[in-house]
Amino acid sequence: MNVQPVLFQAPEPANLDQERRARLTLNLIAEPGDWAFLAVAHEIGGIAMLRAIHDDPRKHELLEAAAARLAEVDVDRTMEEADRLGLRFVIPGDDEWPGQVEDLYGHEPISERGGPPIGLWVKGPLRLDTLGESVAIVGSRSSTSYGESVAADIAAQLGHADVPIVSGAAYGIDYAAHRGALSTRAPTVAVLACGADRVYPTAHRQLLDHLGREHAVVSEAPPGHSPQRIRFLARNRLIAALSKGTVVVEAAYRSGAISTVNWAARLNRVVMGVPGPISVATSAGVHQLIRNHVATLVTSGDDVLELIGKAGEHVRDEPRGPDNPRDLLTFRERQVLDAVPVAQSAGVDSIAVVAGLGVAPVRRALEGLLQKGFVERDHSGWHLTDLAMT
Numbered sequence: 001m002n003v004q005p006v007l008f009q010a011p012e013p014a015n016l017d018q019e020r021r022a023r024l025t026l027n028l029i030a031e032p033g034d035w036a037f038l039a040v041a042h043e044i045g046g047i048a049m050l051r052a053i054h055d056d057p058r059k060h061e062l063l064e065a066a067a068a069r070l071a072e073v074d075v076d077r078t079m080e081e082a083d084r085l086g087l088r089f090v091i092p093g094d095d096e097w098p099g100q101v102e103d104l105y106g107h108e109p110i111s112e113r114g115g116p117p118i119g120l121w122v123k124g125p126l127r128l129d130t131l132g133e134s135v136a137i138v139g140s141r142s143s144t145s146y147g148e149s150v151a152a153d154i155a156a157q158l159g160h161a162d163v164p165i166v167s168g169a170a171y172g173i174d175y176a177a178h179r180g181a182l183s184t185r186a187p188t189v190a191v192l193a194c195g196a197d198r199v200y201p202t203a204h205r206q207l208l209d210h211l212g213r214e215h216a217v218v219s220e221a222p223p224g225h226s227p228q229r230i231r232f233l234a235r236n237r238l239i240a241a242l243s244k245g246t247v248v249v250e251a252a253y254r255s256g257a258i259s260t261v262n263w264a265a266r267l268n269r270v271v272m273g274v275p276g277p278i279s280v281a282t283s284a285g286v287h288q289l290i291r292n293h294v295a296t297l298v299t300s301g302d303d304v305l306e307l308i309g310k311a312g313e314h315v316r317d318e319p320r321g322p323d324n325p326r327d328l329l330t331f332r333e334r335q336v337l338d339a340v341p342v343a344q345s346a347g348v349d350s351i352a353v354v355a356g357l358g359v360a361p362v363r364r365a366l367e368g369l370l371q372k373g374f375v376e377r378d379h380s381g382w383h384l385t386d387l388a389m390t
Contacts, residue, residue, distance in 0.1 A: 019045065019046050019091060019093060020091050023118045023119045024079070025046075025070075028069075028073045028075070028078060028222050029066045029072075030066060031230070031231075032117070032221045033115065033233065036062055037062055037115075038115030038117065038118060040062065041118050042102070042105050042116050053067050053070065054070075082121070082223055085197045086123055087122065088123075089119050089120070089121055090128055091119040095129065096127045096129050098120075098131055100241060100242065101242060103116075103268075104237060120219070121220070122217070123216065125216070126215045128242075130164065130187065131164055131166065131242050133163060133164070133244050134243045135163055136165075136240065136245070136246040136247065136260065136264070137154060137247045138239065138247070138249075138256075138261075139151060139172060140173055140250040140252065142171075143171075143249075143282065144250065144280060147274075147282065148172065149176075151247075151249045152179055152183070153180060153301070155186075156180040156301070157300060158301045158305065159181045159184030160184050160186070160301075163308075164187040165178065166239055166243045167189075167190065168190065168236075168239060169208055170256075171204075173249050173257070178207060179207075189217070191219065192217060192219045193227045193232040193235040194219065194221055194225055195226075196212075200227045218242075219235075220235070232256055237260075239260050240260050243269060244270065245271070246269060247298060247304060248260070248261050248273050248285075248295065249273075250276055250286065251286050252282055255285060258285050258289075261294065261295065270308050271294055271295045272295055272303070272304060272307060273286040273289050274297075274298060274299065275287060275290065275297060325387055325390060329372070330368075333368055335365075336362050337384075339351045339352075339354035339355035339362075340366075340383065341384075345382055345383040348381070351381075351382060369388075
């Protein structure tokens with residue numbers, strides 16, 4: 001199929017309904033994340049793509065396969081059902097369209113599941129165009145209590161800074177991330193591998209129902225579609241593309257979270273990893289990302305804010321331990337103090353020999369240390385105080 005190199009331009013509002021109907025039709029006949037199909041649709045637009053499928057699908061096997069499924073499509077019924085379920089279908093040209101997902105165009109696919117979405121199904125009041133500064137938090141389903149605590153804490157810290165949290169509503173780290181965001185009433189979005197009307201996993205019905213009422217549940221799959229392994233791979237690229245940065249908390253060498261991170265790296269998003277115990281397999285993948293300089297080590301929401309913020313925003317002071325009384329001493333005073341014996345008093349000459357300094361500078365240093373409370377003088381010489389022992 002020959003495609004003009006000029007990219008599709010979003011239609012004027014007067015034609016947006018026609019483009020939406022065409023894209024909805026394509027959404028019903030294409031598998032979410034089918035890179036070749038999505039790339040062509042992105043280049044020529046939904047109306048032109050659908051016309052090509054109708055006119056002469058034999059020109060390309062891609063069109064022929066899609067044409068075979070057209071007879072099963074009932075767009076009007078789908079739109080009515082979506083309206084009943086409280087779903088909306090967002091496409092390029094809508095004010096709500098998250099333009100950052102178009103960064104998926106032009107990237108070679110990972111496992112053939114690439115390309116920008118034809119459209120996105122959304123349930124909930126949160127608008128997708130507010131996710132430009134969002135952060136994705138992903139990780140293992142078989143998470144530890146440590147990982148869940150860290151994910152929730154980071155999400156809450158970002159939530160206090162009004163940063164939206166994106167995740168997949170799965171068991172483990174995903175659930176902890178949503179929970180952390182909700183604890184601060186921050187916006188949070190669940191991106192699903194099934195229809196946005198479905199509840200998966202079923203144990204998270206309460207969470208997904210709440211997000212669908214107060215925040216947003218998003219999916220590339222049409223309503224009613226079930227979760228399949230291949231759709232999880234497609235879903236991962238959307239999580240990465242929607243967000244400005246991705247934090248991975250606990251992930252084995254091969255996992256869906258690593259897939260999301262790989263997409264984030266390819267899209268030049270900020271990739272961050274939380275280290276875990278070296279004895280736990282669920283952190284092995286994270287450690288490898290950090291070791292290979294794919295991910296930057298983070299341990300808190302403040303670290304994340306510094307990395308995703310604009311230059312000069314959220315700049316952190318270098319962390320250091322609590323101040324020690326000795327920190328206020330000069331180098332010469334510390335040198336002399338180290339030469340004062342612990343168990344008994346010593347004279348200036350003896351201290352000077354141990355310190356490797358002359359008597360005069362040692363005497364001056366001892367006088368300064370006396371005023372600061374580090375040493376005391378008795379009839380036998382100089383000895384340390386309790387302050388010097390701390």
